[in-house]
Amino acid sequence: MQFPASLLATITLALLSVDARPVKRSNGMITLPIRKLQRDSNLHVELRHQQHMNRAERLVARAAGLPGPSDAQLSANLERRASFLSPSEKRFNRPSSDYLLPSEDSDSDISNLAVENDDTSSNSRPVLAQKSSDVQPEGNDASYVATVQLGTPSRDFVIILDSGSGDFWVESDVCVLDTDNSQGCGNHSFLSEASSSSFVNTHKDWSITYGSGAAAGELVTDTLVLGGMVLGNHTFGVAHNVSQSFASDRIADGLMGLGRGALSNQNTPTPVQSLVNAGFIKQAITSYRLPRIHDNVDVGEVTFGGLDNTKFDPSTLVTVNCTDNGFYIPVLDGITVNGASLTLLGTHAIMDTGTSLLVAPKQDAAAIHAKIPGAKLQNSGQYSVPCNTAASVALKFGGKEFAINPKDLVFASGGRTTGDCSSGIGAFTDDTARFLVGDTFLKAVYFSTNDGENTITLAKAI
Template sequence: LVYCLFVIEWSLSLPLLIRVPLQKGKSLRQNLKEHGLLEDFLKKNPYNPASKYFPSLANDAASETLTNYMDVEYYGTISIGTPAQYFTVIFDTGSSNLWVPSVYCSSAACTNHNRFNPSDSSTYEATSQSLSIQYGTGSMTGILGYDTVQVGGIEDTNQIFGLSETEPGTTFYYAPFDGILGLAFPSISSSGATPVFDNMMNEGLVSEDLFSVYLSSDEQSGSFVMFGGIDSSYYSGSLNWIPLSAETYWEITMDSVTMNGETIACSGGCQAVIDTGTSLLAGPSTGISSINSYIGASDGMISCSAMSSLPNIVFTINGIEFPVPESGSCTSGFESMDVDGLWILGDVFIRQYYVVFDRANNQVALASLLLDDEY
């Protein structure tokens, strides 16, 4: 296992600004296809992206869905315990719990991932609390405990986290990450567990009560999440601040979705969630059908020769236009989801902008990324 190196940016005084590098890993789709299991998996695991935000839509009682269903994931390395035990996790703004596999887990999914051993940590504190999360395409159950969590150079002491005991099925078996580190609000945290960033804020470990994200495109490296600060060298112009419409997920009000100046969805306004843990961009089927019709997508595929001439999809938020081009991968980056007109602005959207998640003022900011030759 190759671990990420953490790049620590020293500010003039403590606390620190911490940048955690993110790796762009092989997708679950690729792993399943390589093992000849993709077709069977898709039949047995129908996916509803809305179940992450509306738990009643999942097959069973749920609190969140799989952080990323089939496509590219961005994940980084953290450690838990004393001495440190290392884990790769998705930094997910669409959920609020931290959990990793544990030695108490006998599921196949735990056998090929790093597992936390409480007996090897001198700072671990057990609890009698349980944790159960039903996902759209999988689930986990386990227990809650407290220990020191290292995120970059931040030592987050007395952090509550989940230790999985079961991870049924194949979903997590083929996932390239060990666990999940949620960055949404405490109000949606399973079992009322305090999220990692809330604990950081409570302990005064960050310079500002915000974090920011940069996700690289294609095969480029350099993705990161920065705790407590903003790196202005990654964007041009100014940050465009947008107030939150709910303090659960990072939910905002969107004005409209247009293409070539024509409104194709969200006429009169709609709600959207900015979610680093979802790879695609999801929205109501009527709007997604309009987008796919404009770009000539069929069954999720687009003519590669037509990619360069496709129009941008423009998301107008708080009066500002945020265009999103097609990815260039000859596949559509959009999927349908019909729940109260909700849109999920996943990595397809986030890759186009530098994003700031501000807990102090309950707002997010978007800024245009610098072009490659501007760095």
Template sequence: MLRDFLVEALVTGTSAGCGVSLPLGRATTHGPARSGVAARLGGRITTPSGSSIDAGGSVWPTAIYWTLVQIGTPPQDFPVAIDSGSGDLDVGGKGCKGCVTTAQNRGYDPTASSTSQKAAPYNFSNTYETCDLKHPTAPCTITGDIYSDQVGMAGLGFVDVKVGSIMTQDSNFDQFKEIDGVVGFTRNGKDGEGVFRNLVAAGKAYNAWAMCMHEGSHSNGTITIGGVDGRLSDGPIQYVPDTGDGDYEVKVETLVLGETTIKLNQNSILDTGTNILLLPSKMLAEVNKQMCADSSLTNCSDLWANKCVSLTEAQVDAFPSLTLRLTGGVDLVMTSRDYLLLGSPVAHASGEFCLGIRDGGSLFIIGDTTMRRYYLVFDLAAKRIGWGKVNKDTCGSDLSAEVQTEMVV
């Protein structure tokens, strides 16, 4: 789900990223329509390359990554946050009170689409927590109407999808202050909900999607719909079991902090709508204890007390790496630069660093600050999660001149 626990800077600003690979923001380039069926050959899985398109955004100020979907007849572009933790499609509606009206955003007008009609249950009201980081306990709510309409994504064709048209939006919803919409990618959902789910059901896309987050020459990342785009991984993609049911999850065997190993054997949710690493309370306390046992680390206790502090480059680099070791043999490595972050709205000065590891209560969630090192594959067909080192030459760049190939893994 969209979870904005701490907003820190991945990149400066929010410029805009074979299925089809779409760029995350600035501009959108639609690749040719592709679909495919996985073929098992000698124990190997041949995965279609999918369609890759731009993705835009960052951890701050949007606290999400976003791309475009096309809604209605005739179709119009709508920017939507990419959320692996939910299944709905919601966009700002025409005449919405409190919605964003800046460029890229537009109001959904059901009367302008010949294929739009009201759909049960006709209305919705969603309330979220941790909406405004300066007042983290204050909830926020969006309400609106539900329609059924034709929706397309990544040039793969159109399917009938339920569209939530937001008509009222609280002013403290930080994540919707830049991009007023969300598209969910969970594997489970109700009939008619979910753009990707319906594209797969209609035979227009293979049951896998992937994304990378990197500020390239063209956008701030790339999302692939209906396959795996080998151009976006710098080397082979390693797969581990998807241990979740509704959510995408991986099993974390140990957390390695510098030279210290902490045994976990616990599932962690993968959520593109969460910007940082969230640890369960007991795990958080143990990592805090182990890290700050090193008295040479500057302002360690203050950082873990959720204070933002000034640090030199050398002081930041002195903090240890953090590795999540997954069942299946994949290590997710975070350097101090991945969890000591600039740009938080709760910092008193622009040069202050804040800790990008927070208390998830009972939840263990891997968010964008960990994911951004990888081309992350959600292979629903094989119920597995793939991790490839992000190709910084292609992620967020114009892929139109690059040769697209199928991945055999």
């Protein structure tokens, strides 16, 4: 079906407001501007850090084909992390009530969450449950989001971009929480035959569990407009059930998996593959220039079909083969800290734009932080670094080193330049021998994935 030009609205990306920069199309490539969406949260920074660690543990288990930690285990991780907060940090504001983690006294006064480390009675309840904290075990406080168009007439849907999965879905108009069918899925845009005349339900079920939530529903076909390119009868999912983490997200209406097609639980072509099949792009390549939110510079973009050579130093370009299990997992050649090479346990790295941290095997995280001046091991098993650290940590892929920006070695400093901050490099608590390479590293590079060739490409970002 051919839409009038007026309906083919330019794709934009949002940070609470629409980014008006134009889509670029040239040489068989489609480039969209992107920004990182930072959600406001009053949750203590240590617990936000743990939320990202929880996501990392689930994703690494999934990549290894192993059962991931349960919701109860992830909640226990948060309980344990809260128990290590110092007396001066005993009180902190709870986040929105949309993020309630059920507990025995959910009707209690929870205007503030008290962490009561001095309660040593034998029947003391976990520190988070004592006040029915609004802490979810799988939450994300930052995402890269895009606005795409779906249906007839065409409507905007704000979509999370996730390189660690292969499914595309949006919420349906009958969407409810997977834990409480009496509650809807928030204030979102929903898709159904009532809102789109080109909507066709196949009545085939699908479901997926992420490191940061879950969704389930049915497969449908409808028109997807991506970068001005019309994909008619595209097959994707509508979610009838989502986890609290998706329902309470005030911005995103769904998620677009930009990983390998082999990761698709829906067993359908990804949008990138569909762009190739339709002849809009030549290769199933997705390239990222990830922005640093506090720089306030519009440099972020995602390109389908190739690499935008205005965003990287071509002399640093390297392409690396990946292992063949669905995720993009290249060999990690090594790590240096302030020029000193380390002996590593982990030799492979899962590359994932949806993970905020760089997470290392416990032994390797210890070796890295031992070389960062002022770094300290916390009781929680995670690390702090000076908020003003200037340490140079570099990862080597394909024989070339790529240095992390020192700004990204600090997790959520809140603008502080003195004292200690949580490290942007986390430590797995189990015996995994893989790194999970997220935004701590990826913001310093131009990062591309090639589904057809099962390769990644890295270059120094500019």
